[in-house]
Amino acid sequence: MNQASLYERANQVQRHDAKIILEEYATILQWRSDGQDSLLDVGSGPGNVLMDFVHPLLPKGYQQLVGTDVSNKMVGYANKCYESYARTQFQVLDIGCDRLPDHLKGRFDHVTSFYCLHWVQNLRAALGNIYSLLRNEGGDCLLVFLASNPVFEVYKVLHANKKWAHYMQDVDQFISPLHYSTNPVEQFTQLLSEAGFIHHNVELRSEVFVYEGVNTLKDNVKAICPFLERIPSKQHEEFLDDFVDVVIAMNLQQDLVQDHNNDRLQQRFISPYKLIVAYARKSPDFLRNMLSEMGIKKSSKGLE
Ligand SMILES: C[S@@+](CC[C@H](N)C(=O)[O-])C[C@H]1O[C@@H](n2cnc3c(N)ncnc32)[C@H](O)[C@@H]1O
Numbered sequence: 446m447n448q449a450s451l452y453e454r455a456n457q458v459q460r461h462d463a464k465i466i467l468e469e470y471a472t473i474l475q476w477r478s479d480g481q482d483s484l485l486d487v488g489s490g491p492g493n494v495l496m497d498f499v500h501p502l503l504p505k506g507y508q509q510l511v512g513t514d515v516s517n518k519m520v521g522y523a524n525k526c527y528e529s530y531a532r533t534q535f536q537v538l539d540i541g542c543d544r545l546p547d548h549l550k551g552r553f554d555h556v557t558s559f560y561c562l563h564w565v566q567n568l569r570a571a572l573g574n575i576y577s578l579l580r581n582e583g584g585d586c587l588l589v590f591l592a593s594n595p596v597f598e599v600y601k602v603l604h605a606n607k608k609w610a611h612y613m614q615d616v617d618q619f620i621s622p623l624h625y626s627t628n629p630v631e632q633f634t635q636l637l638s639e640a641g642f643i644h645h646n647v648e649l650r651s652e653v654f655v656y657e658g659v660n661t662l663k664d665n666v667k668a669i670c671p672f673l674e675r676i677p678s679k680q681h682e683e684f685l686d687d688f689v690d691v692v693i694a695m696n697l698q699q700d701l702v703q704d705h706n707n708d709r710l711q712q713r714f715i716s717p718y719k720l721i722v723a724y725a726r727k728s729p730d731f732l733r734n735m736l737s738e739m740g741i742k743k744s745s746k747g748l749e
């Protein structure tokens with residue numbers, strides 16, 4: 446997904462979830478007593494979730510806010526939109542990379558990420574990198590991403606259709622690594638522990654979003670579907686129609702409802718999905734060494 450402005454216009458679900466979760470976690474995040482926090486966001490896309498919901502939580506004198514994304518286009522767009530913000534910038538970063546750039550290592554008090562990690566197949570590498578981004582004196586992270594979503598099943602069905610198979614050969618790269626997990630909480634908790642996090646709390650939230658009208662659904666698909674940019678544009682509408690047919694075949698269409706804007710009947714689509722909401726803290730080096738020498742896993746504030 447590269448089309449920043451398209452995504453920015455069709456990310457109601459992502460914005461809704463980030464807003465609610467940040468309201469809950471605003472006081473759990475461990476803000477510095479000197480108000481000089483540094484925060485890095487992973488997979489910021491066009492930057493509006495970061496700037497609308499995370500930026501207002503930072504203390505006025507924050508040290509730096511870094512939005513990152515694997516997409517050059519997203520980073521360019523976000524830098525243009527938010528160039529007037531002091532101590533704020535967007536950079537290209539692949540969170541699943543083998544070698545984290547040295548200038549980012551150990552520099553941040555907080556790492557946040559919304560709706561990105563389901564795009565990253567190598568969660569082990571991503572969590573190792575998130576751990577390394579945090580300061581050695583300690584820091585915390587709030588990671589929100591899709592464990593499962595019907596969109597991934599729709600991709601599988603379209604991939605089996607020979608009309609689209611050619612464009613979707615790598616379909617598995619775009620399915621959340623936890624989509625088929627029998628216990629996503631346990632699996633992600635294990636990955637956090639392996640990355641070095643001692644205190645963590647992982648929740649699986651079951652949510653439902655209702656798309657009012659076929660155009661709303663199609664706009665949301667256009668904003669995130671990685672296959673469309675490979676398909677000739679004259680076939681986009683056909684692909685989207687096939688997408689909607691699969692959704693209907695999966696019984697995700699609700700009864701027709703009255704559209705108050707034009708008095709016509711319109712379709713409604715329901716999307717039941719599961720979100721991982723994970724909060725984890727990196728302990729200061731001295732404490733971690735002490736605890737590991739003692740073979741102790743410490744509990745604090747209800748965290749594991
Ligand atoms: C659905 S958007 C989320 C954007 C924003 N965080 C939000 O909540 O609206 C996912 C973003 O993750 C980015 N992304 C995908 N894989 C990534 C990776 N390996 N490293 C960093 N960003 C990645 C995509 O380019 C995209 O901009």
Ligand SMILES: CC(C)=CCC/C(C)=C/CC/C(C)=C/C(=O)O
Binds near residue numbers: 560716
């Ligand atoms: C009813 C149905 C299948 C809806 C799917 C809607 C949709 C476009 C979900 C996208 C999920 C996703 C991968 C979001 C993202 O990364 O931002």
